[in-house]
Amino acid sequence: MIGDARVLQPEFVPREVEHRDGEVDALTNALDPITRGESGETAFLFGPSGTGKTCIAQYTVERLREQVVDIEYQYVNCWRDYTRYRALYRILEGIEGTLDIHRQSTPTDELSERLRSYDGAPYVVVLDEVDQLQDTGVLYDLYSTRDCTMVLVANRETDVFDDLDDRLSSRLHSARRVRFDKYGIDELVAILEARIKWGLTTDIDRAHLEHIADASAGDARIAIGILRNAARDAERAGREELTADLVDGAIPEARQQVRRTNLETLTEHQRVLYDIIDDQGEIDPGELYGQYQERVSDPKTNRTVRNHLQKMVHYDLVVAEGEKRARTYRVSDGGA
Incomplete structure (x- = not known):
């Protein structure tokens, strides 16, 4: 395939x-x-x-x-x-x-x-x-x-x-x-169709592509990952076409692959912040910054730490809930 x-x-x-x-x-x-x-x-x-x-x-x-x-x-x-x-x-x-x-x-x-x-x-x-x-x-x-x-x-x-x-x-x-705005479903389908044309040896039903696009929430990396994983699983199983069960099975793995990539690229200070949040389950900004200062020898400013946290929220590694003094952070489940 x-x-x-x-x-x-x-x-x-x-x-x-x-x-x-x-x-x-x-x-x-x-x-x-x-x-x-x-x-x-x-x-x-x-x-x-x-x-x-x-x-x-x-x-x-x-x-x-x-x-x-x-x-x-x-x-x-x-x-x-x-x-x-x-x-x-x-x-x-x-x-x-x-x-x-x-x-x-x-x-x-x-x-x-x-x-x-x-x-x-x-x-x-x-x-x-x-x-x-x-x-x-x-x-x-x-x-x-x-x-x-x-x-x-x-x-x-x-x-x-x-x-x-x-x-x-x-x-x-x-x-x-x-x-750059998020892709719509039709746009992601077109991107996938182009990848299929040059990368696969068989066509795939449009309904499956629309399902992949919908599960990707506008993120082309996830959409391509689902397609790649589903095609790989089909090839391993000796199937000649992609089926709904293969697509469904590939969705969680593709999301986690993107998540792992984002985790691996965190800087040293960002990783410390992430690990603190993961250890605590849920934590407010003041307590988080205090523990962060204890764990590193050269802590960044509070503003820089806020920027780091915003970045991790953007990449769905961390979830921020509440506003200002009532805000708390917890590790995201990655869309699972």
Whole structure:
């Protein structure tokens, strides 16, 4: 049943995208000056998880690279490379390599200076989960780099701009904003049909695809995960078609796969917060922050912790109930 397993992976970037023409056009227009030897506009892609932001960013840059021979490109996942040093190191990998950089001894300022002194081909940097950066000075480093164009990706606009200093905020205020809304059922069905066309050896009844889309609540990652798991189970069972029982069986696992991925990408401090909530069952913000301060040697500010909690709520790892002083946090059951 599975012809090309790569197509069913969440990180796969298709040759054609479904139901994101307006978003692709907006980002293409922001990057278009690069085709004329100029710097592109900073672009900011925001919206809920699973709405195609990362896919569209990578897809659009790849189309740009087909038009421009001399162009450098680097993708940085700021949830993984969240310190200024790690982000700069990853960015420099895309420009000139980092073989001569000693990760244990090269000062951060030296990396910053190397980036700012860059004088080569136009350079596009996609900063995914940009609100996870612990030091937004990275954005200033990039802004100050000649011929460098930034594509920023995050869930919410306020998560990025609220923590910027006035100098950087004013410079990025003119960024081209591209909003991504959750997919509808018909849109998710179209995405699944495209994956089936290139990844499976058999067609699947539309009713099953609509069921998958409905169970995904607008999240393409979950929808593709359900399809992948159901197709895998069908292949293992020696079946030649997808049935309702296979789809139903694949839904909880796909949700948990996305949840596990989100858990694995939590930073050290976010994981401490999550573990405290998990241990307590339910906890108020004051008690949570107190226990957090006891468990780490370099606790972040209360505001940063609130941002971490908002991020975990957004990714359905934690549930927030009540308002202000009456608010409590508990671990989400992941939609089970």
